[in-house]
Amino acid sequence: MTTLFLGARRGAAARLLPTIAVALSLIIYVASLTVVLDAQQPRSVKDGIYTDAQAGRGQQIYQACAPCHAASLQGGLGPPLTGESFIRNWSEYPLWDLATKIGKTMPQTRPGSLTPQQTADVVAYLIKVGGFPAGQSELGVTQAEMSSVGWTGVSTPPARAAAPAAGTPAFPPVGTLAQVMRGILFPSSNIIFNAQGQDPSAEKTPYTSGTTAFSWADWGAGIYSGWEMIDFAAISISEAAPLLLTPGRRCENGRSVPVERQDWNTFTRDMVSAGRAAYRASQTRNRDAVIESTNQLASSCENCHMVYRDKPGGTQTDPSNKAARCVP
Ligand code: HEC
Ligand code: HEC
Structure with missing residues (x-):
């Protein structure tokens, strides 16, 4: 009865070798990149990581998003792309994760249709609307660059599971x-x-x-x-x-x-x-x-x-x- 589960596990084990090979080659690759990565200091969205011109381009692209996320970014059919709940969702992750989410799954009706540049631009626009300042250079499109940007220093009140109201029915197993x-x-x-x-x-x-x-x-x-x-x-x-x-x-x-x-x-x-x-x-x-x-x-x-x-x-x-x- 657990055939697929067990069979799949064997498949996972069989893939371990290539995984190790990839891991090894990554270590070598990363070692040769150290010089470049050193220059990629960790930054925060608060540090002026995009330009006004870039956010302006992002605003144009955002027109494709507005039908679902609202012109105000406050959300409609889709969730808000600004404000507390949005930041709470993403603040644990580098900006690269947000860009990947957008680049791979949005617009929901045409996922994968944005170019990396358009994705970076629209991210810049979301950061701008979030109230974070513009700076001197654009947000780059590469994984190395966007992975170096986090949300350090940006705090939101933690989401709390609502305490059950008195009289809430209990659901026994x-x-x-x-x-x-x-x-x-x-x-x-x-x-x-x-x-x-x-x-x-x-x-x-x-x-x-x-x-x-x-x-x-x-x-x-x-x-x-x-x-x-x-x-x-x-x-x-x-x-x-x-x-x-x-x-x-x-x-x-x-x-x-x-x-x-x-x-x-x-x-x-x-x-x-x-x-x-x-x-x-x-x-x-x-x-x-x-x-x-x-x-x-x-x-x-x-x-x-x-x-x-x-x-x-x-x-x-x-x-x-x-x-x-x-x-x-
Ligand atoms: C915290 C412990 C725990 C975890 C985590 C757990 N299981 Fe289980 N699982 C059990 C126990 C104990 C049983 C036996 C339950 C019983 O007899 O009522 C069981 C039974 C099962 C069965 C039924 C097997 C049978 O005899 O018919 C399946 C299928 C199963 N688990 C799948 C999974 C899968 C898939 C995961 C991971 C995604 C998972 N379990 C995670 C403890 C666990
Ligand atoms: C057809 C409606 C639709 C369009 C158009 C659309 N989205 Fe979405 N979006 C959604 C829905 C629904 C979700 C929630 C499901 C999910 O996370 O995949 C979502 C989720 C998101 C999320 C995750 C938010 C979070 O906090 O979990 C981001 C970011 C996002 N969209 C950005 C965009 C951007 C940028 C565009 C334009 C390029 C866009 N979306 C266009 C419907 C849409």
């Missing part, structure tokens, strides 16, 4: 842990692992009832692009992880999910991190980055399974020793 795993984590992981064998950029043939076998990886192909499928799967894993901590849930064998144990909490947090990393990778629309992220994802599942799921000592009636699950 409905399923066993195994059902949550099979219903959410298993299909979502497989959609991400599937990037190993199938290019998410490829045109998808929509599923037609009665003509092809149903496949989780193709689910929704007629509605969402291959890349969006990976976005949503990564989000599902990140967001569903707290379900592993819902008090009162039982495992299939009737034992309580050990939510009070520290290692259980750590395993769950690691899975959230892996889901977030997969989402970041997916947002770059770079297939190799997503494939790379599956190593972290697979490990985050396996590390917990080794302790709490895959128990030795099965019997003929209970070969995988389910009776022993959910205790360390």
